[in-house]
Amino acid sequence: MPELPEVQALAADLGARLVGRTVRRLDVLAFPALKTFEIPTSALAGRPVRGVGRHGKFLDLEIGDVHLVMHLARAGWIRWRDREPKSSARPGRSPKNPLAARLLLEPDGAGFDVTEAGSKKSLAIHLVHDSREVERVRTLGPEPLDDAFTLDVFAGILRRAGRAQIKGVLRDQAVIAGIGNAYSDEILHAAKMSPFKPAAMSDEEVARLYRALQETLRDAVARSEGLAASELKAEKHEGLRVHGRAGEACPVCGDTIRQVIYHDSSLQYCPTCQTGGKVLADRVLSRLLK
Template sequence: MPESPEVDALAGILQIRLVGREVREVDLEEFRALKTRNRPLTELVGRTVTGVRRFGKHVSLDTSEPGRSGPSLLIGFGRAGWAFWVEEDAEEQAPVIARIRFGGAEGDDGEELALTDAGDWLSLSLTVTDDPTNEPSVTKLGPDPLSDDFTREAFEGITGKRRKQLKALLQEQESLAGIGNAYSDEILHAARLSPTMHAADLDEDERGRLYAAIREILRGAFAGRRDVPLERQKAEKVAAMRVHGRTGEPCPVCGDEVRDVPGSKGGAQYCATCQTGGVPL
């Protein structure tokens, strides 16, 4: 579920609610998620959260202790990871991988954050590190599509003469950070390009449309997800989709039937009239 717009919204919410709070307790319920076995989550206990940073679909909780900076917890959300606030009467939304309790001010019980994974296989990862920017999962990331680094020149270098289908290229984190299955469908629909077309076959006009669509779709998604409560992020994202997850529905642009991308097992969608010259894949 999470892609960069949702993870960015999460980072903003965590920044507001957690900075200045002390990590009181950690509970790791799925040990496979911890990628630093020699550095347990208990290293964070007693540290104060000083900041929250986003790297693609990763979030870093930075901490300190009196007199010096402390370790960071780098959370990778993968394909199906997410987070929610634990309330006394709240139902668990997915299998909980870890729980982190943060202290509060006087008269404040603090916050408890649950990290979850709803996938068929575990994709959420937890790394205790002194410098998240040196971790392989971060160093391998391509440019963030809304950053100043994602220039038209950088985009040309990413697409170039690569014999890779556009759908797969957009989801390749080493090329572009933070785009996943849903937004890649939306981007290609907005750019009027087939998901199976190879990047090397794009002409000048098509490359321009794709670059513009990446920026347009993600800019709108970042704005749309901002300040949405964590438990509402998925529903808001689904509601905003034009073709992704809309199999059998009319395309909002041309009215043609939205179809599944062959081989995607219903996981990816497109419009033949808008994207493949009216000829179904």
């Protein structure tokens, strides 16, 4: 799933390509992905792209007086095209046909495709006059890289979360915007904390976690800066130290990276760095071994 660093880089890349161009049309092929109906897709035709921004993990394209707001979910992505495709777009929601939407520009049909791989479809596309009309944008927590996101603000968030597991707190978009499964694993590894640690913690631990959050996200943003959309997935994977690397050696201590599997996701961690050598219970794996 693209998270804050990748979505920020996508917004910058698309902004450089789109701003000042005129939209020919938007074709939505995966109809369940379109979550709004008051503004028809035809309303974008002939309108200029005025800006491309980001809210948490949402992309926001300002086209005339309409905002095209997209959440790429777990398996969505943007593929840029320098020219109009030879074949017309066809509706599809299967893994064999991942095309969900296509935007074409004047005069040459350049633009981008929105794709979503896999069988579980969660991509969301909204056409609104104000991005805050999208409930999940309106209810986002603070942006963790904003100047206003201070150590004191972060400490207050953790105090209010109380006994909630810190992994879930970091991922909750209504609490902090933009951090998902991958970067929460990376932040907790850098902070040397268990993903199951309660959010209420000592002042020293709060400061350590805050530094890890800032450094991890800023490093990822710096690595992604200037990259085209086609390069971002590989760069993200290359930069991850523990997430998605179960069975590999921890780059810090050399211990084997372990994972806990849930019904629809998983987390990865280093026992030596994060849990005092303790291997966390993996209920899915335990059931398989019975």
